Amino acid sequence: MQRSIANPVPLLLLALLSVPGLARSATLRTEVKRLPSPRGPALKPLPASEAKHAMPPFAVGQCIVCHVSNDPQKPGPIKHASINEECFTCHDDVKEIMARRYKHSAKDTCTDCHNPHNSKEPALLHTEQVALCTSCHVGIGAQVVAAKVKHYAINKDKKCVNCHNPHASNIERVLIALPFNLCVNCHSKDGMTSADGKPMPNYSKLLGENAVWHDPVRNKDCSACHRTHGGENYRLLVAAYPETFYAPFEKKTYALCFSCHNEKVVSEPLTTTLTAFRDGSKNLHYTHIVRERGRTCRACHEVHAAKQAKRIRESVPYGPGGWLLNIGFTKTATGGTCIKTCHEAKSYNNKILTSAAPSGGTRAE
Amino acid sequence: MLSLRILTLLALLSSPKAGPALEVGDRVDDVQLPAAAGGQTSLLAKGAVNVLVFAKTGHPHCSETLRDLASREGQIAGVHWVAIFPGDTPLADARAMATECGIKMPILLDPGDALYGKLGVKLHPTILVVDKEGKLAAWEPFREINYGDRLMAQIRFTLGEISAAQLAEAQDPKRSDTHSDPGAAKSHTQFAQKLLEMGALDQALSEVQKSLALSPSSQAYLMEGKVLVRQGKCGDAAKAFEVAERLEPKNGEVVAEKSRPCPPKGARVQ
Numbered sequence: 159m160q161r162s163i164a165n166p167v168p169l170l171l172l173a174l175l176s177v178p179g180l181a182r183s184a185t186l187r188t189e190v191k192r193l194p195s196p197r198g199p200a201l202k203p204l205p206a207s208e209a210k211h212a213m214p215p216f217a218v219g220q221c222i223v224c225h226v227s228n229d230p231q232k233p234g235p236i237k238h239a240s241i242n243e244e245c246f247t248c249h250d251d252v253k254e255i256m257a258r259r260y261k262h263s264a265k266d267t268c269t270d271c272h273n274p275h276n277s278k279e280p281a282l283l284h285t286e287q288v289a290l291c292t293s294c295h296v297g298i299g300a301q302v303v304a305a306k307v308k309h310y311a312i313n314k315d316k317k318c319v320n321c322h323n324p325h326a327s328n329i330e331r332v333l334i335a336l337p338f339n340l341c342v343n344c345h346s347k348d349g350m351t352s353a354d355g356k357p358m359p360n361y362s363k364l365l366g367e368n369a370v371w372h373d374p375v376r377n378k379d380c381s382a383c384h385r386t387h388g389g390e391n392y393r394l395l396v397a398a399y400p401e402t403f404y405a406p407f408e409k410k411t412y413a414l415c416f417s418c419h420n421e422k423v424v425s426e427p428l429t430t431t432l433t434a435f436r437d438g439s440k441n442l443h444y445t446h447i448v449r450e451r452g453r454t455c456r457a458c459h460e461v462h463a464a465k466q467a468k469r470i471r472e473s474v475p476y477g478p479g480g481w482l483l484n485i486g487f488t489k490t491a492t493g494g495t496c497i498k499t500c501h502e503a504k505s506y507n508n509k510i511l512t513s514a515a516p517s518g519g520t521r522a523e
Numbered sequence: 524m525l526s527l528r529i530l531t532l533l534a535l536l537s538s539p540k541a542g543p544a545l546e547v548g549d550r551v552d553d554v555q556l557p558a559a560a561g562g563q564t565s566l567l568a569k570g571a572v573n574v575l576v577f578a579k580t581g582h583p584h585c586s587e588t589l590r591d592l593a594s595r596e597g598q599i600a601g602v603h604w605v606a607i608f609p610g611d612t613p614l615a616d617a618r619a620m621a622t623e624c625g626i627k628m629p630i631l632l633d634p635g636d637a638l639y640g641k642l643g644v645k646l647h648p649t650i651l652v653v654d655k656e657g658k659l660a661a662w663e664p665f666r667e668i669n670y671g672d673r674l675m676a677q678i679r680f681t682l683g684e685i686s687a688a689q690l691a692e693a694q695d696p697k698r699s700d701t702h703s704d705p706g707a708a709k710s711h712t713q714f715a716q717k718l719l720e721m722g723a724l725d726q727a728l729s730e731v732q733k734s735l736a737l738s739p740s741s742q743a744y745l746m747e748g749k750v751l752v753r754q755g756k757c758g759d760a761a762k763a764f765e766v767a768e769r770l771e772p773k774n775g776e777v778v779a780e781k782s783r784p785c786p787p788k789g790a791r792v793q
Contacts, residue, residue, distance in 0.1 A: 214711070214714055215714065215717075218718075218723070218726045219719065220717075220718065220723060220726070222721065223714070223718075223721075224719050235719070247713065247717075248710045248711065248713040248714045249710050249713075250709065250710075251703065251705070251706030251707070251709050251710060252706070254706075255699075255706075258699055259672075319701055323699050323700065323701045324701065325700070325701065327699035328697065328699050329668060329669055329695040329696050329699060330668050330669050330672070332699075333666065333668065333699075334698055334699050334700055334701065335696075335698045335699070336669070336695065337667075337668055339698070347708065373646070374528050374666075375669075376665050377664070378695070379666045379668055381667040382665065382667040383668065403608065412637065416582065416583075417583065417584055418646045418647060418664070418665055419645065419646060419647075420645055420646070420647065429538055430640075431636065431637075431639070431640030432636075432645075445706050447618060481571070
């Protein structure tokens, strides 16, 4: 049966409607629908006028390399017991690749994706690559189509194969490399902009200049926070995080951070264990964040990397021009201190249990 | 005034450390914790490598991790697995999560999150590997990619089953590229072999040349030599064999082919 994948959009939209709660969870496994493997007439050569690429034995008219007969009209069955065995008699490099830990699918045969004779597409794919991949990976296809925030890498250069090895890999999700090595490979240029037109850092430079990296960055795990196929949240974040400097506190608006960090670090007004950013037992994360005009994490922390421990930022943007105000945070033996910027100069002491911090303070917002 | 100072000092001494309290090599003290299954259970099993999985209910990363660990927890002998949930976790929720994820490891509850605080565990999930001597061997926060593989390698390393180099490879695997020029070159050489067997010598030579253009190798030069011998181009064949031998001096097939007499042009070769 020939796959009807010439126009994947209706299929993808249908898939989108059939995937309940799509993109709700950071760890949602996307739906895969295996289509019947193309066999017989579906694997016939295309007319020469349509084909742009050909398998070398077919191109030189040597049917007998793979088939029992050299008659192009009646080549008969292939010589080996299975399609893959036949292919591997020449493509034994792919056989070696298929020994890797994570395989595309143990059930797959080469001709599920490749026409063994000729094709309009590079690598003798049955059809255009993204359409071909999403004909089974309907969940990913639905994400790509429905994504409010797009990731243009999907349709650029090698498309899906920019990041995935379609045969097999030593890395989960058949990734070619750990996410960081893939992402920074592209995101290391000056002048890149996000889907909403905002400038994006040159990450090689940023990470080179700032030695304290966020754990997922250090672990080469960009996918922990970013949904690379496209998503609902700005910056392709896998879950919600406020886009603005100030936001009222709600657990759900910090779903991204709380997918690893304990929400009690923010939500508990008093603690002696959850955080060192406390004055006595008064949780200063709570003080800063849990309020109508709460400061979002970025007010004090750089996301990817910074020069100071805990990725405390050196300055905060102020006003529409983004003028940078120095925070002047200094860690002390008993806690830390900030200079007069957002509020009056303040210190905290986490080596005592009762709070000595004066309440209030003048804001400079 | 003096009493206030004493109180402050006492508070300081009794206040648990915040931040990553434990570092690799530090001793992990055993404690008794209430088990979801009932009763009190030791955190650590003596003489075993202990894997402490700090997780919580209603948390996608934790569910995903526990599901993955369910298929791994029985794979290595001599390992004691235990999941530690925050103290305020309802027992029914903890049991339901264990069933849903399919884990066999016991679930312990941490009253007042005291163990979390003592060890400095702040992220969910976090997995600690403790060696047989009771020292922290690894601290593994969540990773979206290769978390389980990395953890298993760390456990095997702690057990002495793999080398530091093998652990490093698991932590930062080599690229798994889709295409390589040597791989494609090899396919052309293999195809040339078939064409040679069929007597399609010009096509075979063309395939060998494609192979050499992509990635020169001893095998490709050897194949070129074989085809040239069949074409009766003995001088060119000898040159190809010489290059093949230079690239791979110990290749017996090259030596054998090189020493075989080259028949004159037009003569039949067996």
